[in-house]
Amino acid sequence: MVPTPIFLPVGSQGTVKTLTPEELKDIGIPMILANTYHLYLRPGIEVIERAGGLHKFMNWDRALLTDSGGYQVFSLARLRQVNDDGVVFRSHIDGSQHLLTPELAIQFQEAIGADVIMVLDECPAHDDSLEKVRRAMNRTHRWAERCQKAQQRKDQALFAIVQGGVYPQLRRQSLEYLTSSGFAGYAIGGLSIGEPKQVTLDITEETAALLPEDKPRYLMGVGSPEDIVEGIARGIDMFDSALPTRVARNGALFTWRGRHNIENAAYSQMEQPVDSDCNCYTCRHFSAAYLHHLFNCHELLAYRLATIHNLYFINNLVCKARAAILDGAFSSFRDSFLAEYKTTDEQIRLKQKQKWLKSRNRSE
Amino acid sequence: MVPTPIFLPVGSQGTVKTLTPEELKDIGIPMILANTYHLYLRPGIEVIERAGGLHKFMNWDRALLTDSGGYQVFSLARLRQVNDDGVVFRSHIDGSQHLLTPELAIQFQEAIGADVIMVLDECPAHDDSLEKVRRAMNRTHRWAERCQKAQQRKDQALFAIVQGGVYPQLRRQSLEYLTSSGFAGYAIGGLSIGEPKQVTLDITEETAALLPEDKPRYLMGVGSPEDIVEGIARGIDMFDSALPTRVARNGALFTWRGRHNIENAAYSQMEQPVDSDCNCYTCRHFSAAYLHHLFNCHELLAYRLATIHNLYFINNLVCKARAAILDGAFSSFRDSFLAEYKTTDEQIRLKQKQKWLKSRNRSE
Numbered sequence: 001m002v003p004t005p006i007f008l009p010v011g012s013q014g015t016v017k018t019l020t021p022e023e024l025k026d027i028g029i030p031m032i033l034a035n036t037y038h039l040y041l042r043p044g045i046e047v048i049e050r051a052g053g054l055h056k057f058m059n060w061d062r063a064l065l066t067d068s069g070g071y072q073v074f075s076l077a078r079l080r081q082v083n084d085d086g087v088v089f090r091s092h093i094d095g096s097q098h099l100l101t102p103e104l105a106i107q108f109q110e111a112i113g114a115d116v117i118m119v120l121d122e123c124p125a126h127d128d129s130l131e132k133v134r135r136a137m138n139r140t141h142r143w144a145e146r147c148q149k150a151q152q153r154k155d156q157a158l159f160a161i162v163q164g165g166v167y168p169q170l171r172r173q174s175l176e177y178l179t180s181s182g183f184a185g186y187a188i189g190g191l192s193i194g195e196p197k198q199v200t201l202d203i204t205e206e207t208a209a210l211l212p213e214d215k216p217r218y219l220m221g222v223g224s225p226e227d228i229v230e231g232i233a234r235g236i237d238m239f240d241s242a243l244p245t246r247v248a249r250n251g252a253l254f255t256w257r258g259r260h261n262i263e264n265a266a267y268s269q270m271e272q273p274v275d276s277d278c279n280c281y282t283c284r285h286f287s288a289a290y291l292h293h294l295f296n297c298h299e300l301l302a303y304r305l306a307t308i309h310n311l312y313f314i315n316n317l318v319c320k321a322r323a324a325i326l327d328g329a330f331s332s333f334r335d336s337f338l339a340e341y342k343t344t345d346e347q348i349r350l351k352q353k354q355k356w357l358k359s360r361n362r363s364e
Numbered sequence: 365m366v367p368t369p370i371f372l373p374v375g376s377q378g379t380v381k382t383l384t385p386e387e388l389k390d391i392g393i394p395m396i397l398a399n400t401y402h403l404y405l406r407p408g409i410e411v412i413e414r415a416g417g418l419h420k421f422m423n424w425d426r427a428l429l430t431d432s433g434g435y436q437v438f439s440l441a442r443l444r445q446v447n448d449d450g451v452v453f454r455s456h457i458d459g460s461q462h463l464l465t466p467e468l469a470i471q472f473q474e475a476i477g478a479d480v481i482m483v484l485d486e487c488p489a490h491d492d493s494l495e496k497v498r499r500a501m502n503r504t505h506r507w508a509e510r511c512q513k514a515q516q517r518k519d520q521a522l523f524a525i526v527q528g529g530v531y532p533q534l535r536r537q538s539l540e541y542l543t544s545s546g547f548a549g550y551a552i553g554g555l556s557i558g559e560p561k562q563v564t565l566d567i568t569e570e571t572a573a574l575l576p577e578d579k580p581r582y583l584m585g586v587g588s589p590e591d592i593v594e595g596i597a598r599g600i601d602m603f604d605s606a607l608p609t610r611v612a613r614n615g616a617l618f619t620w621r622g623r624h625n626i627e628n629a630a631y632s633q634m635e636q637p638v639d640s641d642c643n644c645y646t647c648r649h650f651s652a653a654y655l656h657h658l659f660n661c662h663e664l665l666a667y668r669l670a671t672i673h674n675l676y677f678i679n680n681l682v683c684k685a686r687a688a689i690l691d692g693a694f695s696s697f698r699d700s701f702l703a704e705y706k707t708t709d710e711q712i713r714l715k716q717k718q719k720w721l722k723s724r725n726r727s728e
Contacts, residue, residue, distance in 0.1 A: 014657065018664045021649075043632065043657040051635060051651065059649045268407065271415060285385075285423045287415065293378065293407040300382045300664055 002063050004216065005232045005318045005325075008033040008240035009311055013042065014058045016311075017245055018304040021060045026281065027312045028319070031063035031115075033240045036108050037072035040098075041091050045111050053113030065116040065240070068105040068147075070161070071189070071220070074123040075357070082122060084139060102146035110153045118187065119147040121161040126195040133165035141177050148181060157184035159218060162207055165190055166199050171207045185216035185238075192221040192241075194354050197346060201230055208235040225254055225317055226343045232321050233334050244314050248306035251295050254313040258342030262306065267292040280312035281305075366427050368580065369596045369682045369689075372397040372604035373675055377406065378422045380675075381609055382668040385424045390645065391676045392683070395427035395479075397604045400472050401436035404462075405455050409475050417477030429480040429604070432469040432511075434525070435553070435584070438487040439721070446486060448503060466510035474517045482551065483511040485525040490559040497529035505541050512545060521548035523582060526571055529554055530563050535571045549580035549602075556585040556605075558718050561710060565594055572599040589618055589681055590707045596685050597698050608678045612670035615659050618677040622706030626670065631656040644676035645669075 009016045009024065012035040016024060024032065034054060039045065051057035055064060073080065077089035086101030102120045109117040120143045122136040140163045151158055160183040164170030178186065188207050191200050204219055211217045218238035219231050228239050244254070251263040255275045262274065273283035274291060282291070282305040294302035317337075324333035344352075373380045373388065376399040380388060388396065398418060403409065415421040419428060437444065441453035450465030466484045473481035484507045486500040504527045515522055524547040528534030542550065552571050555564050568583055575581045582602035583595050592603050608618070615627040619639045626638065637647035638655060646655070646669040658666035681701075688697035708716075 013661045013663060014654075015663050015665045018668075020665065020668075042661055043653065047633065047653055047657070050633070051653065057651070057654055059654075269411065269414070287421070289407065289411055289415065290378075290421055290423075293411070297377045297406055299377060299379050300667060301379045301384065303664060304382075304384075304668075 002030045003319075003322055004237040005228075005321055006031055006238050007228060007244075007314050007318050008065060008238065009245060010035075010240055010242040011058070012038045012242075014039060014048075014054055016307075017249070018300075018307045019311075021058065023281075023304075023308060024060075024311070025062070027308060028315050029062070029311065031065065032060065033065045033067060034058075034112070034114065035069065035072055036066050036105065036112065037069035037076070037100075039066075039112060040069065040108055041093055045108050048113075049111040053111070055113060063116070064114040066109050066112050066114040066118065067220075068109065068118040068120045069100055070105070070118075070121040071123050073100055075193075082139075084142065086120075087122075102143040103150040106147050106150040106152075106158075110151075110156065113153075114156065116157045116159060116185065118159050119144040119161055119183075121163055121189055123163070123190055123193075124165055126166065126190075126193045128165060130165075130167050130170070133163070133167060134170055137163045137165075137170055137174050141174070144178060144183075145181065148183070159183055159185040159187050159216070161187045161189040161220070162211075163190050164207075166195055166203060168203065168206050171203060172210065175207055175210050179212055183215070185218060186211045187218040187220050187238075188236075189220050191219065192223055192227070194350070194357055196350065197227070200227070201234070204231060204236065205234040211235075224343070225314065226338065226341055228314070228317060229321065229334050229337050232318070232325075233330070239318075244310040245307050248310040249303045251302075251306065252310075253306055254310050256337075256340055259344065262288065262291050263295050268296075274309065278309065278312065280309050282309040282312075366394045367683075367686055368601040369592075369685055370395060370602050371592060371608075371678045371682050372429060372602065373609060374399075374604055374606040375422070376402045376606075378403060378412075378418055380671075381613070382664075382671045383675075385422065387645075387668075387672060388424075388675070389426070391672060392679050393426070393675065395429060396424065397429045397431060398422075398476070398478065399431050399433065399436055400469065400476065401431070401433035401440070401464075403430075403476060404433065404472055405457055409472050412477075413475040417475075419477060427480070428478040430473050430476050430478040430482065431584075432473065432482040432484045433464055434469070434482075434485040435487050437464055439557075446503075448506065450484075451486075466507040467514040470511050470514040470516075470522075474515075474520065477517075478520065480521045480523060480549065482523050483508040483525055483547075485527055485553055487527070487554055487557075488529055490530065490554075490557045492529060494529075494531050494534070497527070497531060498534055501527045501529075501534055501538050505538070508542060508547075509545065512547070523547055523549040523551050523580070525551045525553040525584070526575075527554050528571075530559055530567060532567065532570050535567060536574065539571055539574050543576055547579070549582060550575045551582040551584050551602075552600075553584050555583065556587055556591070558714070558721055560714065561591070564591070565598070568595060568600065569598040575599075588707070589678065590702060590705055592678070592681060593685065593698050593701050596682070596689075597694070603682075608674040609671050612674040613667045615666075615670065616674075617670055618674050620701075620704055623708065626652065626655050627659050628656075632660075638673065642673065642676065644673050646673040646676075 011032045076092045079090045081088040105120040121140040124133045124136040160178040162174045164174040216237045219236045223241040252259045267288040270288035274288045324330040440456045443454045445452045469484040485504040488497045488500040524542040526538045528538040580601045583600045587605040631652045634652035638652045688694040
């Protein structure tokens with residue numbers, strides 16, 4: 001049982017980078033995400049299975065979701081050969097060759113033992129043609145059915161993934177097909193992968209509106225504070241993204257007025273915390289000047305403290321959104337948040353995103 | 365008030381690498397060391413002074429000792445010009461030129477505000493000639509007196525540093541000179557810098573035996589579990605070294621049977637903790653297989669968990685030594701520890717040490 005809307009920090013390799021499970025609990029995180037692709041390559045599914053599943057292996061006793069590996073195979077792995085059976089790929093670590101099928105994706109995720117598991121999907125690029133996106137969508141549908149058939153454990157919730165790229169007619173077709181098969185939840189995949197933000201929002205809005213109201217609606221790979229608020233406004237219940245933790249390690253800290261880079265010289269003398277109103281461990285114990293110093297010296301504690309702050313911010317944001325929804329006051333909450341929060345310029349954001357997608361840290 | 369014997373983890377830049385103050389307290393650490401040299405360069409003395417001292421800046425409310433900068437200037441900094449007045453050096457970070465004198469070393473340490481501060485000393489190399497070592501020793505004596513005169517705060521304990529290299533007659537001369545001036549404590553400097561281990565032990569034994577019994581005796585830069593036990597056997601009360609934290613980040617974990625490298629394939633399947641009898645946070649919560657996986661993936665959590673384990677081990681070791689001393693059973697404690705603990709081969713150790721001294725991480 002987890003409250004929604006919810007943001008899932010990303011722990012691709014069975015660890016939310018820099019943090020212990022206790023710290024995640026102190027922040028108030030109810031659920032995290034891990035990646036089947038990464039865990040299959042390292043430490044290997046059998047190691048996790050022998051440990052009694054990922055909950056035990058990483059010592060996390062709250063809710064856990066695993067991605068199927070689809071997105072990583074299509075974005076991180078090399079030399080892919082896709083056909084209806086599945087996808088043959090080479091590891092981004094050592095080039096070794098592997099096969100992933102819908103049945104294997106389920107088998108791996110049953111061994112990992114998360115509370116929510118995902119179907120294997122084929123993920124086209126954001127600028128692929130309608131024809132290409134349609135073919136990937138149809139294959140995703142066939143794979144979703146095979147995942148459903150392959151599922152043996154009844155204690156895991158299997159979510160389908162709606163594809164269809166930036167084409168509204170495909171999105172509608174995909175969600176109609178998948179919702180007719182009765183999955184435990186529905187994710188919107190293939191967004192926030194380099195397309196303009198307005199497109200992300202429009203497709204999210206149109207898709208979410210047609211998904212069943214009584215099942216969780218999960219927008220994969222989103223994201224930034226403003227995108228989460230906009231997603232909630234469009235009916236999304238679940239989000240995951242490496243952005244809050246990744247930008248934290250680069251010194252970008254969230255505040256209610258926008259993202260600030262702690263490495264700026266202005267912080268070198270600031271005796272107050274980064275955000276005086278913030279109740280996170282970092283802001284309760286350390287000044288901005290100290291955090292600036294740690295970043296300046298490349299001290300590992302810097303990355304921890306910044307990660308704690310950003311995850312606290314995002315978790316607090318979705319908690320406030322939930323309270324506002326329950327109060328019937330979400331619309332004014334959203335307006336006042338967006339009025340205060342200075343977002344990154346769209347052109348710069350898109351450039352940064354596309355640059356990152358090309359040269360990213362391969363582990364999340 | 366701190367119990368002795370005591371081991372001080374090294375927090376050169378105002379942070380014991382990877383850990384928060386709370387974690388150090390959970391481990392049971394009563395006192396840590398920071399470096400004037402590093403803090404002077406980054407963030408600068410005035411930043412720490414404005415924060416109200418290093419205790420407040422780094423949020424550490426237990427005991428704190430600062431090294432004077434002498435050792436770092438002579439081992440890390442570049443293009444040194446030493447004369448009786450002081451030493452002109454270039455920063456290892458940006459090459460900028462700076463002056464350090466005994467008076468400045470005290471002024472800086474008074475602003476940093478540690479509980480124990482150290483005199484500025486000149487540190488010769490372990491293989492310098494007797495004449496060279498004698499000159500450095502005599503200068504160290506003159507500087508110690510100037511430090512004593514320069515001291516204005518009465519709430520900080522000023523320790524002298526006995527020099528004299530590997531020459532027993534110089535060591536005796538140095539300690540006789542310094543003990544006649546009535547310092548709050550006495551450190552043995554210029555050891556564990558590349559000389560053979562037996563020389564370290566012999567010089568420690570001869571020097572410690574002649575230091576006042578009612579003042580703390582502090583062996584600087586030591587070290588390994590076996591060296592700490594041997595140092596205690598020779599009357600040493602205080603130790604500091606970056607070794608336990610540095611080797612932790614390289615995957616070397618202390619156990620009562622010796623140092624083990626968690627990156628060895630043998631650990632990939634080990635469902636027990638690294639040391640089943642260990643009561644540290646890491647061993648209570650995680651298997652060796654999980655730790656192996658984190659190291660294998662270069663996850664930052666790996667370095668934290670290994671650091672916690674090694675500091676817990678060393679702190680536990682000195683606590684056990686203290687209990688044995690109070691029971692009048694130290695000699696059998698030492699024998700059984702050394703019988704069980706497999707030390708690194710002396711030739712390999714010396715080679716590693718000299719290699720490290722040349723190419724080390726410049727921040728601790």
